[in-house]
Amino acid sequence: xxxxxxxxxxxxxxxxxxxxxxxxxxxxxxxxxxxxxxxxxxxxxxxxxxxxxxxxxxxxxxxxxxxxxxxxxxxxxxxxxxxxxxxxxxxxxxxxxxxxxxxxxxxxxxxxxxx
Amino acid sequence: xxxxxxxxxxxxxxxxxxxxxxxxxxxxxxxxxxxxxxxxxxxxxxxxxxxxxxxxxxxxxxxxxxxxxxxxxxxxxxxxxxxxxxxxxxxxxxxxxxxxxxxxxxxxxxx
Numbered sequence: 456x457x458x459x460x461x462x463x464x465x466x467x468x469x470x471x472x473x474x475x476x477x478x479x480x481x482x483x484x485x486x487x488x489x490x491x492x493x494x495x496x497x498x499x500x501x502x503x504x505x506x507x508x509x510x511x512x513x514x515x516x517x518x519x520x521x522x523x524x525x526x527x528x529x530x531x532x533x534x535x536x537x538x539x540x541x542x543x544x545x546x547x548x549x550x551x552x553x554x555x556x557x558x559x560x561x562x563x564x565x566x567x568x569x570x
Numbered sequence: 571x572x573x574x575x576x577x578x579x580x581x582x583x584x585x586x587x588x589x590x591x592x593x594x595x596x597x598x599x600x601x602x603x604x605x606x607x608x609x610x611x612x613x614x615x616x617x618x619x620x621x622x623x624x625x626x627x628x629x630x631x632x633x634x635x636x637x638x639x640x641x642x643x644x645x646x647x648x649x650x651x652x653x654x655x656x657x658x659x660x661x662x663x664x665x666x667x668x669x670x671x672x673x674x675x676x677x678x679x680x681x
Binding site: 495497498499500503510546556 | 673
């Protein structure tokens with residue numbers, strides 16, 4: 456079974472530039488998550504989708520971050536403009552459905568360095 | 571919202587030693603508890619989970635964790651570690667449909 460696919464794996468940009476990350480979840484998974492993991496910390500949920508609808512985006516810095524999942528399958532996370540403190544690994548994850556009874560599967564992450 | 575505390579961020583031990591990683595959480599409602607592991611260069615993987623029933627949970631690779639409700643704890647244990655257990659370990663708590671992670675424990679096993 457194919458896992459959660461993310462691209463690009465690595466990205467270096469200058470501050471104030473923009474960047475976009477792409478995620479393709481496991482086939483059939485209705486719930487998709489974007490997490491931010493800063494070095495030395497645990498992953499923090501940015502946004503959660505159920506199909507193409509947003510379930511939770513309370514921790515998403517909406518002045519610079521946006522995410523969409525237009526067709527309820529793959530998703531894009533955008534940062535514009537980037538700040539130095541956005542340097543982190545951006546993890547995409549998916550599960551069959553929302554709720555704690557469903558195991559969340561993570562992708563390998565997209566490493567962002569803002570200089 | 572729930573929060574998770576993990577102590578002793580860096581742990582170094584020799585092969586065959588026993589490992590115990592502490593995890594404490596705060597949340598007023600029903601929780602589900604998880605331990606995830608991230609091996610060097612790999613993605614986060616589920617090690618074990620607790621939803622209900624027997625508070626002693628067995629996971630993969632010889633790991634186990636015990637849920638103690640009165641102490642709001644879900645400590646991870648392995649009686650005898652191997653070099654291949656070198657990884658970062660994250661405790662996570664799910665409540666209100668949100669999964670919150672601790673800061674992680676970086677474990678290094680010396681051959």
